[in-house]
Amino acid sequence: MNNKNNKANNILNNKTSKQSKDKKENKKENKKVILQLNNVYKTYYLGQVPNNALDGVNLEIYEGEILVILGPSGSGKTTLLNVLSGLDRPTSGDIIYIKKYNIAKYSEAKITKFRKEHLGFIFQTYNLLEHLNVKENIIVGQKLGKSKVDIDEIINVVGLSQHKKKYMHELSGGEQQRVSIARAIAKRPDIMFADEPTGALDEKTGKKVLKTLVDINKKYNTTMIIVTHNPGIAELADRVIHVNSGKIDKLIINDIKVDPKDITWG
Numbered sequence: 001m002n003n004k005n006n007k008a009n010n011i012l013n014n015k016t017s018k019q020s021k022d023k024k025e026n027k028k029e030n031k032k033v034i035l036q037l038n039n040v041y042k043t044y045y046l047g048q049v050p051n052n053a054l055d056g057v058n059l060e061i062y063e064g065e066i067l068v069i070l071g072p073s074g075s076g077k078t079t080l081l082n083v084l085s086g087l088d089r090p091t092s093g094d095i096i097y098i099k100k101y102n103i104a105k106y107s108e109a110k111i112t113k114f115r116k117e118h119l120g121f122i123f124q125t126y127n128l129l130e131h132l133n134v135k136e137n138i139i140v141g142q143k144l145g146k147s148k149v150d151i152d153e154i155i156n157v158v159g160l161s162q163h164k165k166k167y168m169h170e171l172s173g174g175e176q177q178r179v180s181i182a183r184a185i186a187k188r189p190d191i192m193f194a195d196e197p198t199g200a201l202d203e204k205t206g207k208k209v210l211k212t213l214v215d216i217n218k219k220y221n222t223t224m225i226i227v228t229h230n231p232g233i234a235e236l237a238d239r240v241i242h243v244n245s246g247k248i249d250k251l252i253i254n255d256i257k258v259d260p261k262d263i264t265w266g
């Protein structure tokens with residue numbers, strides 16, 4: 001090979017290695033921000049005394065991640081979840097959906113429509129309809145959205161195929177929680193919010209419910225935001241934030257995610 005060719009090869013090699021480096025960095029940066037909080041405050045007044053339940057929170061949530069929010073009682077977890085999901089409005093600051101829409105500035109009607117179309121909720125009290133069976137309860141959820149999901153597939157993902165025809169009083173707590181998850185997922189929300197989804201459940205049932213959430217995250221790439229008191233649940237997350245006095249005081253990225261059945265139940 002002559003010198004000229006060598007030089008050309010070197011340039012080519014350099015270019016290739018630079019390209020692959022760029023690619024890697026891109027991959028890191030390619031995580032799409034689905035929700036972004038900029039300098040968010042939520043202030044309550046006790047008489048004249050202000051209490052910042054959220055005290056200048058900045059946070060980016062990535063599409064398809066599982067984010068767990070931990071923190072002591074009264075630290076602002078539920079407030080954060082409610083503000084993120086448009087159930088509550090911040091006193092100031094912006095909440096930007098897919099880098100475009102500032103939902104903090106939406107009217108009541110617009111935020112209700114937004115929640116209906118894009119977000120799913122799992123509450124500790126399951127809010128299921130007693131006079132409907134499992135499948136019918138899930139269909140109610142599907143009707144809230146526009147997606148034409150396969151209900152039987154969802155029933156399968158949450159592990160309730162054998163209980164399709166049962167009414168709510170014929171199910172265990174964990175099974176009811178899984179119906180409520182199926183109902184929330186049936187409209188294929190972009191983001192699913194869960195406040196203490198296993199709070200009322202024992203370890204075995206709780207782990208089954210968590211497995212359901214992880215399975216849904218894998219299958220549909222649904223972004224999951226889970227508030228919990230149970231530090232063990234943090235082990236299955238992509239990222240964990242610790243809230244303290246209305247501020248995020250720690251953000252942890254998990255290199256290894258633990259299978260729900262193997263987490264430390266706290």
Ligand SMILES: Nc1ncnc2c1ncn2[C@@H]1O[C@H](COP(=O)(O)OP(=O)(O)OP(=O)(O)O)[C@@H](O)[C@H]1O
Pocket residue numbers: 044045051052053071072073074075076077078079080
């Ligand atoms: N509607 C309200 N009016 C006044 N203060 C409130 C209101 N909601 C919450 N707060 C206060 O805001 C702070 C954060 O409350 P939040 O419910 O977010 O805590 P949390 O971290 O979810 O607690 P827990 O783990 O007990 O559920 C607390 O000091 C609480 O007293």
Ligand SMILES: [Mg+2]
Pocket residue numbers: 077078079
């Ligand atoms: Mg709470």
